[in-house]
Amino acid sequence: MTDISAPLTGMRFSKGHGTGNDFVLVADPDGDRNLSPEQIAALCDRRRGLGGDGLIRAVRSRHVPEGIELLESNPTAEWFMDYNNGDGSRSEMCGNGVRVFVHFLISEGLVALGAGEELTIGTRAGVKVVSRTDTGYRVDMGPWDFIYPEAREKGMDSLVDAVGLPVERPALSITMGNPHTVVALADLEALAGTKLTEAPIVTPVPPFGTNVEFAVPAQPLVTDDVGHISMRVHERGVGETLSCGTGACAAAAATRFWAGSDAPDVWAVTVPGGVVGVRFFPGPDGREHVELSGPAVIVADGVLA
Incomplete structure (x- = not known):
């Protein structure tokens, strides 16, 4: 010590x-x-x-x-x-x-x-x-909610630059009570090639900083009414971690939003440390809630x- x-x-x-x-x-x-x-x-x-x-x-x-x-x-x-x-x-x-x-x-x-x-x-x-x-x-x-309300119409609200990505990528900022910025990548090769030893640069960055998730949708995205994505994350104040629960929820929320109204409510999110489950459901307060399991x-x- x-x-x-x-x-x-x-x-x-x-x-x-x-x-x-x-x-x-x-x-x-x-x-x-x-x-x-x-x-x-x-x-x-x-x-x-x-x-x-x-x-x-x-x-x-x-x-x-x-x-x-x-x-x-x-x-x-x-x-x-x-x-x-x-x-x-x-x-x-x-x-x-x-x-x-x-x-x-x-x-x-x-x-x-x-x-x-x-x-x-x-x-x-x-x-x-x-x-x-x-x-x-x-x-x-x-x-869950959008950090920037205008993103509901635009689908994106920021740009993310990370080592290993050839160009800045558009992203969507989600709050789960803490801030997240989600980037969609095309395939697992791009996900593996993104270097998270350095903090990604987010423009604009949310007021209290942000965690940054890089997500890849499975092909096909939905199997037996369950959506599937793979994810890596850089957590503010930590660096890359093997898993992030709120990040998995945010990545599923962003992917589900991008996928449109037919997207499922149940998701399996594969992270380097395993698999967590995410489910969207009507909350008692009249808002859509997110359940995390693992x-x-x-x-x-x-x-x-």
Whole structure:
């Protein structure tokens, strides 16, 4: 560990992932730990720390200002997912991280959740309802929308330049409570040839930055009423990750929009770390919601030396 993590000696942690999107997880029910961005970045460092795309702190909502606000209208949201990117920067939420967060709560004995049961949790992107399944978890990610309303008519709203692409590509910006910019590529060869070690340049970039997804539609796009796409992602504050749950939802939403009114509501999104499911359905608020489904795994528990 680096020197900046020395004050954390003795802190218990877990390591988990959802389709390869990996996290350091810390249980802090009473909100006693105030981890600095520098400490989080040190813990997530893959060479000198534990390694992770981000850090998730499990804290009761009443100990977090954003959680207190959510409890006013959602009193069952006892637990808050305090999420930071691997560089220490704060993020609204993480789709794969939500599943791993709930799995962590269960493994720590902080909640009990059987197959088919639901748990409401708080995030900086609002409350999320998580259901346990026989193979993992599914999450009502809430409504999706266009970051730029005019994109509904134009179909595109920005240009993306990335190493490995011969020219800038048109893109569509989607919000899932956090920002995404989706680029369609023609084939898997172009997807593999795009270099994501450097952050893609998005013009114009959304106000709080953006995650950038590169998506390739399958041929045929739809099989047995399920749409299929392959995706890679560069996450703001992290770099390329093996998976991104909100990014998979955004990529499916963009591809479905481009495909037109006959496009299906159910999608399988292949990412380097596996496959996640995405489903569009009418939400209780009258808006179209997105459900994300996939596995969650805890791979290790330990204590900082």
